Amino acid sequence: MNFNFIRTLAKNHNRNWLGVISLLLGLLVWHLITRYSGIPNFILPAPLSVWTRFLKALSDGSLIYHTGITLSEIVLGLLVGTMFATVVGYGLAKSRSLEKVLSPYLVASQAIPVVAIAPLLVIWLGDGILSKVVICALIVFFPVLVNTIVGVRAVPIALYDLMNSLHASRSQILWKVEVPASLPVFLGGLRIGATLSVIGAIVGELVGAEEGLGFLLQLGDFQYDTPMVFVAVFMLIALALVLYGIVTLLEKRFLRWQEK
Amino acid sequence: MFRKVVLITLGMALALSACGSLKPTNGTGALTKIRLPMGYIPNIQFAPFYVAIQKGYFRDAGIEIEFDYKFETDGIKLVGTGDVPFALVSGEQVLLARAQGLPVVYIAAWYQQYPVSVVAKSELGILIPQDLKGKKIGLPGLFGANYVGLRALLFKAHMSESDVTLDSIGFNQVDLMAAGQQDVVVGYTANEPIQLRARGIPVTEIRVADYVQLASNGILASEKVIKENPELVRAFIGAFLKGLSDTIANPDEAFKTSETYIPNFADLDAKVQKQVLETSIEQWKTERLGYSNPQAWENMQNVLLEMGLITDKLDLNKAYTNEFIP
Numbered sequence: 001m002n003f004n005f006i007r008t009l010a011k012n013h014n015r016n017w018l019g020v021i022s023l024l025l026g027l028l029v030w031h032l033i034t035r036y037s038g039i040p041n042f043i044l045p046a047p048l049s050v051w052t053r054f055l056k057a058l059s060d061g062s063l064i065y066h067t068g069i070t071l072s073e074i075v076l077g078l079l080v081g082t083m084f085a086t087v088v089g090y091g092l093a094k095s096r097s098l099e100k101v102l103s104p105y106l107v108a109s110q111a112i113p114v115v116a117i118a119p120l121l122v123i124w125l126g127d128g129i130l131s132k133v134v135i136c137a138l139i140v141f142f143p144v145l146v147n148t149i150v151g152v153r154a155v156p157i158a159l160y161d162l163m164n165s166l167h168a169s170r171s172q173i174l175w176k177v178e179v180p181a182s183l184p185v186f187l188g189g190l191r192i193g194a195t196l197s198v199i200g201a202i203v204g205e206l207v208g209a210e211e212g213l214g215f216l217l218q219l220g221d222f223q224y225d226t227p228m229v230f231v232a233v234f235m236l237i238a239l240a241l242v243l244y245g246i247v248t249l250l251e252k253r254f255l256r257w258q259e260k
Numbered sequence: 261m262f263r264k265v266v267l268i269t270l271g272m273a274l275a276l277s278a279c280g281s282l283k284p285t286n287g288t289g290a291l292t293k294i295r296l297p298m299g300y301i302p303n304i305q306f307a308p309f310y311v312a313i314q315k316g317y318f319r320d321a322g323i324e325i326e327f328d329y330k331f332e333t334d335g336i337k338l339v340g341t342g343d344v345p346f347a348l349v350s351g352e353q354v355l356l357a358r359a360q361g362l363p364v365v366y367i368a369a370w371y372q373q374y375p376v377s378v379v380a381k382s383e384l385g386i387l388i389p390q391d392l393k394g395k396k397i398g399l400p401g402l403f404g405a406n407y408v409g410l411r412a413l414l415f416k417a418h419m420s421e422s423d424v425t426l427d428s429i430g431f432n433q434v435d436l437m438a439a440g441q442q443d444v445v446v447g448y449t450a451n452e453p454i455q456l457r458a459r460g461i462p463v464t465e466i467r468v469a470d471y472v473q474l475a476s477n478g479i480l481a482s483e484k485v486i487k488e489n490p491e492l493v494r495a496f497i498g499a500f501l502k503g504l505s506d507t508i509a510n511p512d513e514a515f516k517t518s519e520t521y522i523p524n525f526a527d528l529d530a531k532v533q534k535q536v537l538e539t540s541i542e543q544w545k546t547e548r549l550g551y552s553n554p555q556a557w558e559n560m561q562n563v564l565l566e567m568g569l570i571t572d573k574l575d576l577n578k579a580y581t582n583e584f585i586p
Contacts, residue, residue, distance in 0.1 A: 040340075040361060040362075040363075041360070041361050042337075042340060042360050042361055042362055043341060127428070127430075208430060210401065210402065210428050219403065221333065222333050222403050222404070223356050223360070223403075223569065224333070224336070224337070224340070224356060224357045224359075224360035224362055225360055226360070
């Protein structure tokens with residue numbers, strides 16, 4: 001009699017429940033491994049010991065402080081990288097000759113792993129926030145750039161014809177056609193960029209920093225404090241998830257018209 | 261048939277156990293291969309090891325050494341996991357590692373003096389720790405022996421970190437000081453002051469060891485090897501201490517021996533390298549080579565507690581032992 005109700009519930013919440021169950025199962029397996037395998041805490045800490053370390057770092061303020069530093073590097077890097085990528089991307093989408101001139105450099109810049117040039121950037125720009133922001137921006141730049149180009153080029157010619165027949169100005173075409181039409185692809189690039197920016201900040205901090213989650217991670221490593229390393233890694237995952245979530249929300253907000 | 265199987269199995273088990281054990285053998289038997297994490301690049305300061313190999317002390321002890329020039333903390337982790345039996349480490353690392361539950365024991369002291377100095381440009385007239393008040397001090401970072409040594413010095417002089425400004429500059433003390441960007445730096449007694457003077461920069465030096473005795477660099481062993489193969493530990497320490505004793509007695513010979521173990525040694529300034537060795541020897545000399553001074557360990561623990569790097573007192577008798585030194 002109640003089966004229908006349960007089935008509907010299961011259908012609606014199916015995915016959410018699966019996620020939670022899988023997380024809990026993962027934690028349980030982790031707990032059991034640490035409990036019965038005899039692996040010492042400094043190699044694989046138990047979930048509970050990571051949790052205790054998390055609470056300690058939270059209460060002494062160090063976790064919030066270092067997370068704040070990393071977050072500001074990420075946000076600044078994301079802003080700078082996205083800004084440059086959008087401007088350059090729009091230019092490249094509009095001008096084939098500009099693309100011919102710049103694309104060898106752009107492709108080459110992507111062939112260099114950021115990890116390899118991070119030490120150079122730290123030497124050139126110092127070990128403060130600037131080098132991290134630049135590394136972040138570099139890593140964000142390419143996916144956003146590519147998607148900007150693809151998005152702008154995908155605007156249907158018919159829409160331009162329509163706007164031209166209405167004697168629309170250059171800026172009207174930009175804001176009323178090009179921006180909305182390319183937004184879905186652009187935001188897809190931003191979503192990738194946002195998660196990559198976390199990697200950028202950490203790469204920069206691991207090379208040379210006195211603050212930030214990358215520093216905390218390295219400190220934990222140097223002091224054989226493996227639970228601290230886990231806490232830092234989980235914070236990074238959380239940051240990446242939050243950023244990803246924000247871009248997804250932006251997509252929902254700005255692309256609502258698409259669903260209709 | 262059954263008996264045959266049992267015999268074969270027993271034979272194999274015996275053969276396997278013979279291969280598996282790390283028993284040192286004398287003279288003709290197979291040598292026990294040991295990978296030794298050194299914690300630094302090939303350097304003249306490792307002369308006692310080079311001498312001990314060259315003179316066959318390790319071979320006579322049934323040991324074949326393979327140097328592994330990796331990071332100090334990585335070496336300690338390998339000892340902690342039991343992957344390698346020994347590593348060269350700084351004293352504070354032993355307590356930090358034990359505080360996190362790594363089953364490691366310091367089995368022989370190599371440096372009797374903590375090898376860190378504060379180096380300042382001569383014109384500043386910095387001669388005692390109190391002179392550092394209000395100064396900006398460059399150091400590789402807020403970790404490792406440089407940081408611990410500086411904090412110990414300040415602690416001893418009843419000063420705290422807030423009395424000075426610390427500037428993390430990586431391992432660039434010599435270059436930044438030569439470029440005029442730093443006036444006071446922390447470095448190794450046997451390195452930075454010598455390098456700076458060699459570049460014609462007059463410096464004064466405050467040696468941490470002149471103010472406080474701290475557990476310094478030495479040899480770390482896993483609890484596992486101590487329990488399962490104490491003879492190997494004794495043999496290893498014995499061979500090392502012979503090399504150390506010979507190096508102290510005959511620095512010129514040790515210098516010559518080291519040449520073959522250090523890549524591009526000919527390109528280095530021989531005069532500077534000789535001074536590095538001389539200064540290192542000053543820090544090694546003692547009546548009983550290898551001896552760990554209990555007070556030095558107490559002092560180190562107090563400094564780490566004060567710094568907040570460890571939160572609880574440790575059982576120091578488990579952290580070091582003098583059991584294996586002659």
